[in-house]
Amino acid sequence: MSKIIIVGLPRTGTTSISVALLEQGLKVAHTAFTQQAFSLAEAVSDAPCFSDYRQLDQLFPGSRFIYLDRPLDKWIPSMQRLLIKMLPELEPKKGYLNPVLKRSFISTFELFDNIDPLTHKHLEQCYRKHQRKIFDYFDGRDNLLKIDIGQTGSLTTLLQWLNFSSASYAEFPLLNSGKEVDAWKNHKHPNKINPNSSGPNHRKFFAYDA
Numbered sequence: 001m002s003k004i005i006i007v008g009l010p011r012t013g014t015t016s017i018s019v020a021l022l023e024q025g026l027k028v029a030h031t032a033f034t035q036q037a038f039s040l041a042e043a044v045s046d047a048p049c050f051s052d053y054r055q056l057d058q059l060f061p062g063s064r065f066i067y068l069d070r071p072l073d074k075w076i077p078s079m080q081r082l083l084i085k086m087l088p089e090l091e092p093k094k095g096y097l098n099p100v101l102k103r104s105f106i107s108t109f110e111l112f113d114n115i116d117p118l119t120h121k122h123l124e125q126c127y128r129k130h131q132r133k134i135f136d137y138f139d140g141r142d143n144l145l146k147i148d149i150g151q152t153g154s155l156t157t158l159l160q161w162l163n164f165s166s167a168s169y170a171e172f173p174l175l176n177s178g179k180e181v182d183a184w185k186n187h188k189h190p191n192k193i194n195p196n197s198s199g200p201n202h203r204k205f206f207a208y209d210a
Contacts, residue, residue: 003038003060004162006045007053007134008068009108009127011078013149014045015184016172017068020155022189024164029193030184033100035206036199047104050130054137055208062143064162067134069148076123083118087111098196100205150174 004026006017018030021043029041031048038044038060049056053065089095090102090111109126111117138144145161147154149172159165184192196203 001039001060002062002064003041003056004043004064004066005049005053005056005060006043006066006068007050008045008066008070009050009075009079009130010046011075011082012068012070013172013174014068015187016149016174017066017158018043018045018184019173019187019189020158022187022191024159024162025191027191027193029195031098031101031195032193033098033195033205034197034199034203035201036197036203037193037195038206039199040197041193047101051104051108052208053134055206059206059208065138065144066158067131067144067146069131069146070150071148072124072127074150075127076120079123080118083109083111087117 004021006014008014008017015030018028022028026042027040028043028045029037031046032038032041032044033048038056044056057063057065086097086105089097090105092102092106092112095102105111108130109117109123116122134144145158147157149155152171155170155172
């Protein structure tokens with residue numbers, strides 16, 4: 001079954017696009033850490049999508065992928081604030097966060113391999129490396145859309161690409177701005193999919209090699 005898979009990095013608007021897709025009637029998982037969560041969701045964003053797009057492309061043929069771009073002068077300080085909060089819990093053998101989420105962050109941002117993963121230079125390199133890998137992988141294909149949700153008309157561009165006729169918003173809702181990180185948790189909607197949903201395989205994730 002094909003999916004809509006958002007492969008933009010954290011702090012590029014993954015919550016905003018997830019809420020916008022909820023309002024279109026889709027079942028959406030903002031992060032998905034089990035096979036069942038992916039099975040239930042029609043659209044998935046954030047971890048592990050930004051690190052596992054190759055594997056997910058194979059698991060869900062015909063899927064559409066959305067890359068979220070954001071100016072680096074806005075993304076880097078936002079990402080620094082997020083990582084400052086998350087780093088203690090991303091430790092492989094210490095933190096409480098889900099192992100799939102840890103793997104996504106550690107591999108993408110080269111955490112614990114760098115003297116200071118919070119520097120402007122390091123995060124810019126990680127951003128550009130991720131972007132280059134995405135564009136190289138999807139080069140010559142028509143199932144990747146690049147948008148910046150902060151740009152006027154980007155929601156219309158997305159909905160037209162997905163063949164949706166109307167929107168609940170004129171533009172994307174700008175959520176998790178500044179220091180806010182819990183907008184998805186606080187947004188109530190019946191179509192939200194639990195990232196740890198249990199199914200026939202309980203809470204197992206996919207067995208592919210990461």
